[in-house]
Amino acid sequence: MAFFLETLFGGLMTGMLYALVALGFVLIFKASGVFNFAQGAMVLIAALCMARLSGWIDAWLGSDSLLLANILAFVLTAVFMWIIAVIIERWVLRYLVNQEGTTLLMATIGISYCLDGIGQLIFGSSVYTIDVGLPKDPVFILQSVFEGGVLISMEDLTAAVIAALLVAVLAFFFQYTTVGRALRAVADDHQAAQSIGIPLNRIWVVVWTVAGLVALVAGIVWGSKFGVQFTLSTAALRALPVVILGGLTSVPGAIIGGLIIGMGEKLSEVYIGPYVGGGIEIWFAYMLALVFLLFRPQGLFGEKIIDRV
Template sequence: MPDQLLFAMEVTLNGLMAGVLYSLVALGFVLIFKSSGIFNYAQGVFALFAALTLVGIQNGQVPFAHLINSIFGTNIHNFGWHVPSVIAIILTIGVMVLLAFLVERYILRHLVNQPEIILFMATIGLAYFLEGFGDIMWGSDLKKLDVGLPQGISETVETVTDGWFGYGFFIDKLDIVATVIAALLVAGLTLFSQYTKQGRALRAVADDHQAALSVGISLRFIWVLVWSIAGFVALVAGMMWGAKSGVQFSLSLIALKALPVLMLGGFTSIPGAIVGGLIIGVGEKLFEFSIGPMIGGATENWFAYVLALLFLVFRPQGLFGEKIIERV
């Protein structure tokens, strides 16, 4: 088999894996938009805050230590214990649920019936607030995320493909784990929305707010629920991306990778987020591989947004989004 074809196959596989990571970020946006019509600008910061909290809890870091020390003249930074990863993850989920409750209580509740642009603006404010709050709570220093996620080349894939093609493909073990987790996440969300009372309520609210309210579904409960789930998804995304780069404030920029996925897959579809991520991942990687070297490289962000723009022109609701029909 020609080398270029083998390389293209390797790039495609890695593009699919990268696409899954993009989808993980996009899922959080979709969940909130679908249930409340809010484009949550703060989703990237949610991932950052979740990852900061996870590492902080795991390492026994004292929250607000700098502030406490400044006020009381103390010098405390650490509780001196190390929390096992599983417990730290569970506690972080608890913090994200609390955050969802506070968002509903102090922001969303006051903005019911406001235009969507106002809600969007509120999430911009929330993003900046949360970024600063995370800084005060956990500090700005870089933190190494260690929850036992494997990293590095998969020797199995390398050996098998070497046997088949005479060239061992590179696949990152972390990407394989991310793919499995994303699959479990989507399956879990699907089962939750299909087979639980809360899930059905969530779907009802997503379909029609007024009708859902008229049959006694609590919009506030649904909002807390969906923001909690989005917080959990943000934690998963923060863990995957944080494992690559360490937990630092640039983690919030992962939201940039989700936007073209949303434009392509649609803002209201969970399968759309997955398929959109895969298309963007494979498309940008293959474009960079084949055309990039001719035009100076670094084409991935550009290509992702151009591809999304093309989809917008021909299918504004995205691949799987709901077509908006407004009758006069």
């Protein structure tokens, strides 16, 4: 039972990492109706910027300055992601208002490749580390219940708490703020939103900035755990099944979907993998996403779209 709980908790914590990335997909789609294929590249470039700035600032300030270096690097990286959001809106999105979804999708693919190139040009292509003080040592819990206890990764647990706080803040932002309601109005109809005075350009800058900040948090957590390298961009695309499962328009759905997929991957690999030769963890999420696309394409918490003709 203790081993089962360790596997279950490990899967749940991995699912929270997927959910952090999936939040960026949901934010962009919820506010603009655009499926943002550049979210993985945004996670990468945010993590690269954070890692490099933290190292440069720490070297400039001297010893015993890592905390200050991390704080300054986080602020400067947040400003950098805002600048990227402004550039994307001014040079790409404002020319694509009311265009077909396929056109917007291709635009985000182009943005993804541009961000990958810019990241390599500015910050280099080596593997970097991010040290923000996340606890690395695992701990044992429930020692009085199970012999030897249950092993829990404190780093993964910290990431799970951060993701939960982000979801709470974003849910409040979308439901109870003027800007949040404007974002939802823009997603429903660009022209109608503009006709009642909602500034489309500002709204898109806001939502891409928020998605950039979410990508920054995800990049810090992933970079702290696995290191910052260019495979991070493709690894982030593993969050796609999470979005399909939870629903493209649901912020809580990103978390629930991440938990289900993370838990399912670990449990299926441990308990079914030995009987089929292993490798289930690689394709489990995509197979589950395919099932949902066939029988419930809007996901668990997504809005069902009905077109009347």
